[in-house]
Amino acid sequence: MKRLKNRYINIIIIYIIIILVPLTPVTQGTDDATSHPLFLSQTLYVGGAGPNNYTKIQDAIDNANDYDIIFVYRGIYQEYLSINKQITLIGETREHTTIQGNYANNIIKIQANNVKIMRFTIQKGKIGIYLTYSSFFTITENTIIDNWEGIGLLSSSQGIISSNIIKNNDFEGINPVNTSQIQISANIIQTSLEGIFLHSSTANTIHGNTIKDHIYGIEATQSSNSNNLYHNNFYVNDQNAKDTCTNNWDDNYPSGGNYWDDYTGSDINGDGIGDTPYNIPGGTNKDYYPLMEHWNEPPYAPSNQNPRNHETGVPTNAVLSVYVADPMEDAMDITFYDASDHSVIGSVYDIPSFSTASVIWENLLNNTVYSWYTIAYDGEYTNQSETWFFTVSGSTNTQPNPPTITGPSEGKPKIEYTYTLTTTDPDTDNLSYYIDWGDGTQSGWLGPIVSGDSLTTTHTFMTKGIYTIKAKAKDTYGLESDWGFLEVTIPKTMTIQPIFIKIIEKFLFVFPLLRHLFSQSFFSG
Known part of the structure; x- marks a missing residue:
């Protein structure tokens, strides 16, 4: 009887094990965060106030644990970051959360798996973001500008680079070296020597990108085989592509396939596909199905909202605004919604990419919390923003005063000059500044900073001319000032090709003696 009893007990134990084993997660040797379902993470803050808040981003990284989130409030952070743990780094908005250097090092260097970088402007570094021996990463919704190289990858794999604006970098926009299985999609890659340079990199997927104004749009070399490249738009490159692999x-x-602005074939049957292949220079590759019109991707999600999320003290007639951008640079219709019942607050139409859309939400109730969101529509696709909240105080809002611009009123081309903007807000709201340099370039919104404090920035006029700098201020509720003005006269100087002078100037920044000798030789008179 005792032996029979033990036998029943063993059967019951085996049955319990069979039931429970499928419920136990199995780890397959991956560093993906989803294989750690019980991990506990915390959120650290940079640029705010209260617990877990830091002044420098690197201090927050150093004190973070794997899988922590670091949220960075708007501001300009003069730092070079090193990330060697599995974290998520998120900026409040990519337009106003800036990490910048002075070309002395890489702005963000990543040597870890499961790292996410989202919503920053990253500028003035050797490489904007440099990933080495990293996997399962995500680089998304960033603006990466004015670096020697935009994004560099070495021996990395299984990552995502999407919805970034990568512009005005000297050498490569994106440079994968010995890298595989990367998804590169929906990026704007513009104005560098090469848009994407594949070196010994295989099995990557590159699709839905706008690639324009380079020497080579995409170049594949050194056994960069088995990559998939489609639905990209190639415009105004000296050579759209080169592939020796x-x-x-x-x-x-x-x-x-892809849209090529130099494709000369016909589409007799009207199916949107060229009737003859597009030959890829450098080897025997072909795009067998070239697109007759550019490939369209959805707009980026509207961002840089005003009022800021969870803002208090918003007036009863609130100015709502968002920054909108489209990877194909299409104009958009923007609709603002009351999130409580999804009713329409207002709409604006034909808003250019890389600009601000705004409406007024009138007759709001005092001491009430409101929620809202926006949807951008490019004529084919839509994209919805996050939902944001603010609290009405019943106060009125007054327009900021026009900024005063101080700095050199004359100078020479290709020399960097410093300008200072100052103004006040009658309601003592924090202020952001927008500068139109008068030479076809704009700063975007800079700040925010405290009312009455000065904003200092630099600019280089590339050619002879008389330029009118104008600047305006915007308070935290989106109400803008009138323009302030300063006229600058730039005389003629020696002509040097712009892309090479830009590179030379960065070397001269690092070596002051060379800069002095160079200025005596080339920039006299």
């Missing part, structure tokens, strides 16, 4: 340049029929 073996790669796939289309997604078959009817999905199609």
Whole structure:
């Protein structure tokens, strides 16, 4: 009887084990965060106030644990970051959360798996973001500008680079070296020597990007084989592509290949696909199904909202504004919604990419919390923003005063000059500044900073001319000032090709003696 009893007990134990084993998660040797379902994370803050708040981003990184989130409030952070743990780094808005250097080092260096970098402007570094031996990373919704190289990758894999604006970098926009299985999608990659330079990199997917104004749009070399490249738009490059390897340049029929602005074939049957292949220079590769019109991607999610999320003291007639951008640079219709019942607050139409859309939400109730969101529509696709909240105080809002601009009123081309903007807000709201340099370039919104404090920035006029700098201020509720003005006269100087003078100037910044000798030789008179 005792032996029979033990046998029943063993059967019951085995049955329990069979039931429970499928419920136990199995780890497959990956560093993906989803394989750690019980991990506990915390959120650290930079630039705010209260517990877990830091002044410097690197201090927050150093004190973070794996899987922690670091949220960075708006501001300009003069730092070079080193990330060697699995964290998420999020900026409040990419337009106003800036990490910048002075070209002395890489702005963000990543040597870890499961790192996410989101919503920053990253500028003035050797490499904007440099990933080495990293996997399962995400680089998204950033603006990466004015670096020697935008994004560099070495021996990295299984990551995502999407919805970034990568512009005005000297050498490569994106440079994968010995890198595989990366998804590069929906980025604007513009104005560098090469848009994407693949070196010994395989099995990557590059699709839905706008690639314009480079010497080479995309170049594949050194056994960069088995990459898939399709639905990209190539505009105004000296040479759209060069491929000495073996790669796939289309997604078959009817999905199609890429849009090439120099394709001369016809589309007799009107299916949107060229009737003859597009030959890729450098080897025997072809895009067998070239697109007759540019490929469209959805707009980026509206961002840089005003009022800021959880803002208090918002007036009863609130100015709502968002920054909008489209990877194909299409104009958009922007609709603002009351999140409580999804009713329409207002709409604005044909808003250019890389600009601000705004409406007024009138007759709000005092001491009431409101929620809202926006949807951008480019004529084919839509994208919805996050939902934001603010509290009405019943106060009125007064327009900021026009900024005063101080700095050199004359100078020479290709020399960097410093300008200072100052103004006040009658309601003592924090202020952001927007500068139109008068030479076809703009700063975007800079700040916010405290009312009455000065904003200092630099600019280089590239050619002879008389320029009118104008600047305006915007308070935390989106109400803008009138323009302030300063006229600057730039005489003629020696002509040097812009991309080379820009590189030379950065070297001269590092070596002051050379800068002195160079200025005596080239910039006299």
